[in-house]
Amino acid sequence: MPVKILAAGSRVTAFLDGEIDHHSASDIRREIDDAVRKYKPSTLKLDYSDVTFMDSSGVGLVMGRFRTLSAFGGKLIVSNLSAGEYKIMRLAGIEKIAKITLKEDKRK
């Protein structure tokens, strides 16, 4: 699975793994939405630490999860983006709907 879900208290964290494109996004989306419906978290965090590639499908993924989440007023965090991923998120203005943070070490 290209995503691992961790639920703790009112927070769900989705650790994304590998390449996010149109092909892989549908499985990732299903896993996250299942968890969001089950736990109804007040915060959903998408962790991009282990993402090795992302195109605009990774942005569609964030926008779609924002919609799922806003059905019950949850907050969205997108963390540990590489510089390139951050640039793509900013092109779409994702910072207006989610808190986005860069990866601290610049290895990616």
Add this chain to the structure above:
Amino acid sequence: MKAENEFRLSFDSKSVNEGFSRAVVAAFAAQLDPTIEEITDIKTAVSEAVTNCIVHAYRDTVGRIYISAALTGDNTLRINVRDRGCGIEDVKKAMEPLYTTLGSERAGLGFAVMESFTDKLRVRSVPGKGTSVTLYKKISGREQG
């Protein structure tokens, strides 16, 4: 400009081919000794163009996608991604950031990403006939830094 080296490839418009096709172009570009960032730029732009063929051009069917890439001298890579799908009625409008004709999981960002990750983007499309996207990327390479 005349090509110094060129490859051509065609494959079915199945989503499983997205990863393989961007990797092929990146591998071809390797002869210019690109930086890791330049490789990522190329892969990202190609992924956008190929995905558009799969999700838009051949929306309800499986068709053929044609990629070619050429080195044109001056360390420039020219990549062409072409389909014989539905075509685009209004290219200018399609290229506006956040414009999409497909529902909630698409950001409408593909052309904006192609534009920002390459040096030049040319789109030609004929409704009912297909679309051709040409991307130009100058590779500064690891030597020059």
